[in-house]
Amino acid sequence: MTDLFTPRSDAPHIRELAEIGGRSDTRDVLAHATKQARDDYDDYFIVDIDAHVSEDHFWGEVLDLIDNDVWRQIGMDQFGKFAGNNALLNIQPGMSHQSVGGRIGHQGRKEPMAGEEGHPFVTAARRGMDAMGLDYQVVFPSAMLLLGMHPQDEVEVVLGRAFNRWLTEVILPPNPRLKGMLYLPYNTPEVCEELVEKYADNDGIIGYTVCSTRNNPVHSDVYTRLYKLIEDSGKPLAFHSGYHWGDPSFAQLNRFLSMHALSFTHYNQIHVTNWIINAMPERFPKIKMVWVESGLAWIPFLMQRLDHEVLMRPSEAPGLKRLPSEYMKEMWYTTQPMERTNMELLEATMKSFNAETQLLYSSDWPHWDWDAPSTITRLPFLSEQAKRNILGLNAARVFNLPTDRQKPPAEQVLQDRPGIS
Amino acid sequence: MSARVVRRDVVVARLDDLRERERIVVDVEGTELGVYFYADEVRAWYNVCPHQGGPVCQGKMMPRTVQLVRGEGGLKSGGPGFHPTDRNIVCPWHGFEFDVLTGKHPADHSVGLRPVPVRVDGDDIVVTI
Numbered sequence: 001m002t003d004l005f006t007p008r009s010d011a012p013h014i015r016e017l018a019e020i021g022g023r024s025d026t027r028d029v030l031a032h033a034t035k036q037a038r039d040d041y042d043d044y045f046i047v048d049i050d051a052h053v054s055e056d057h058f059w060g061e062v063l064d065l066i067d068n069d070v071w072r073q074i075g076m077d078q079f080g081k082f083a084g085n086n087a088l089l090n091i092q093p094g095m096s097h098q099s100v101g102g103r104i105g106h107q108g109r110k111e112p113m114a115g116e117e118g119h120p121f122v123t124a125a126r127r128g129m130d131a132m133g134l135d136y137q138v139v140f141p142s143a144m145l146l147l148g149m150h151p152q153d154e155v156e157v158v159l160g161r162a163f164n165r166w167l168t169e170v171i172l173p174p175n176p177r178l179k180g181m182l183y184l185p186y187n188t189p190e191v192c193e194e195l196v197e198k199y200a201d202n203d204g205i206i207g208y209t210v211c212s213t214r215n216n217p218v219h220s221d222v223y224t225r226l227y228k229l230i231e232d233s234g235k236p237l238a239f240h241s242g243y244h245w246g247d248p249s250f251a252q253l254n255r256f257l258s259m260h261a262l263s264f265t266h267y268n269q270i271h272v273t274n275w276i277i278n279a280m281p282e283r284f285p286k287i288k289m290v291w292v293e294s295g296l297a298w299i300p301f302l303m304q305r306l307d308h309e310v311l312m313r314p315s316e317a318p319g320l321k322r323l324p325s326e327y328m329k330e331m332w333y334t335t336q337p338m339e340r341t342n343m344e345l346l347e348a349t350m351k352s353f354n355a356e357t358q359l360l361y362s363s364d365w366p367h368w369d370w371d372a373p374s375t376i377t378r379l380p381f382l383s384e385q386a387k388r389n390i391l392g393l394n395a396a397r398v399f400n401l402p403t404d405r406q407k408p409p410a411e412q413v414l415q416d417r418p419g420i421s
Numbered sequence: 422m423s424a425r426v427v428r429r430d431v432v433v434a435r436l437d438d439l440r441e442r443e444r445i446v447v448d449v450e451g452t453e454l455g456v457y458f459y460a461d462e463v464r465a466w467y468n469v470c471p472h473q474g475g476p477v478c479q480g481k482m483m484p485r486t487v488q489l490v491r492g493e494g495g496l497k498s499g500g501p502g503f504h505p506t507d508r509n510i511v512c513p514w515h516g517f518e519f520d521v522l523t524g525k526h527p528a529d530h531s532v533g534l535r536p537v538p539v540r541v542d543g544d545d546i547v548v549t550i
Binding site: 011012013014015016017018019020021029031032033036100101102103104105106368369370371372374375419 | 514
């Protein structure tokens with residue numbers, strides 16, 4: 001904090017604010033969000049059901065938990081020599097444009113934690129939760145989001161097992177406000193079954209996730225036992241979408257912007273279409289399906305498109321007892337990245353799938369296109385109750401979370417660190 | 422009864438310091454603003470991005486990215502390039518960019534930064550807030 005020299009005796013107190021970059025403290029980066037919380041929603045119960053305090057920053061810890069001696073040795077060898085935080089993974093560092101040439105520093109940031117006790121992941125997560133005014137935050141894999149496209153299924157298995165151990169043994173226990181989704185290595189269904197059975201009673205694990213950038217048909221009979229186990233557990237199954245520039249569908253796109261805009265919705269549309277047209281909601285009616293990180297605009301498109309086709313060709317969807325849009329209105333969707341350039345369209349979109357009961361707030365922090373809770377509180381057409389539902393009460397219902405306040409007052413957060421860098 | 426807004430002049434920087442640093446961001450008792458010196462001009466903008474309210478003035482200053490052209494009457498793509506003089510303020514929250522001198526977004530001129538009245542008074546940079 002710098003007090004600028006001011007020449008006049010009646011001059012006000014002036015505090016200089018530093019440039020925000022990749023090493024800035026989360027509380028400084030998000031100080032404006034904390035002020036929004038103080039002014040608009042400090043008394044709201046808020047659950048962020050999709051955040052990415054990235055595991056790749058601590059990748060050596062995850063690799064060290066691999067339960068296969070050979071893969072652990074290969075992973076640690078890569079980690080120490082040339083691959084670092086990308087060891088064993090199939091992401092392509094040269095294709096990572098999220099920071100927009102360094103313009104957005106919090107994407108891939110390296111935040112100092114001097115003087116803080118405990119695991120730096122947990123500290124960074126707590127700073128973010130406090131700064132945004134969140135009661136709970138659900139952390140998802142980040143660098144592992146593309147693992148479904150890894151050509152070596154057994155690598156997905158060993159990394160999935162190691163990540164789940166790291167999540168449940170290292171990351172979640174220190175802070176009960178942090179919750180996790182179990183990573184399912186979906187290319188190997190029997191291992192998914194084993195993991196669901198192993199972690200079904202874990203308090204920190206509030207659901208299961210399929211990192212959905214993959215080519216597996218979700219209606220395949222190889223998943224029957226897995227879905228039955230998930231249904232019986234009462235915990236939701238979330239499909240977290242992603243991008244993969246190696247997918248031939250996107251080979252024509254020459255900018256990250258273009259690929260990012262289309263690819264997330266692409267995978268969600270494929271998986272939702274297969275889920276519905278193959279009548280999975282009739283076969284597994286109690287599974288709580290959550291579709292993560294594709295914004296909202298694709299939802300009414302797919303509803304209309306599928307209804308239109310099914311009405312003309314019901315013989316190709318014989319398991320359906322209702323129109324696709326009716327099933328889609330019973331699923332849950334997450335907000336981020338919520339398209340907000342046309343309020344009339346957004347309002348109609350939210351009405352189309354009953355957002356008041358089916359929409360779950362997500363920040364996607366610290367990714368480059370994250371959304372603050374104010375993206376919901378400042379929507380002009382939502383009722384007060386709808387805002388409270390979307391920001392936290394719907395998630396409490398889906399994930400069986402208590403709704404008593406967990407976060408410190410926003411004013412206290414600002415007093416402790418008023419945004420300085 | 423109507424509320425009356427009381428504005429006052431505040432010295433927020435020295436001209437020489439601003440000229441050297443190009444950008445100084447300050448919090449004046451709760452009002453955040455960035456003052457800029459670029460191309461012999463002084464500008465001041467509130468430190469609030471019109472997108473989500475991010476700390477726009479605490480982001481980077483970058484040359485504006487332009488689409489270069491080549492060949493056949495300038496109809497072929499020459500790839501992206503940096504503008505030789507135009508500079509953008511980049512919001513560190515989501516990358517929204519604004520011209521440092523006009524405050525406008527490069528693709529949508531209806532979106533822009535909110536200006537703070539600013540003047541040079543001798544050696545002082547004075548804003549009215």
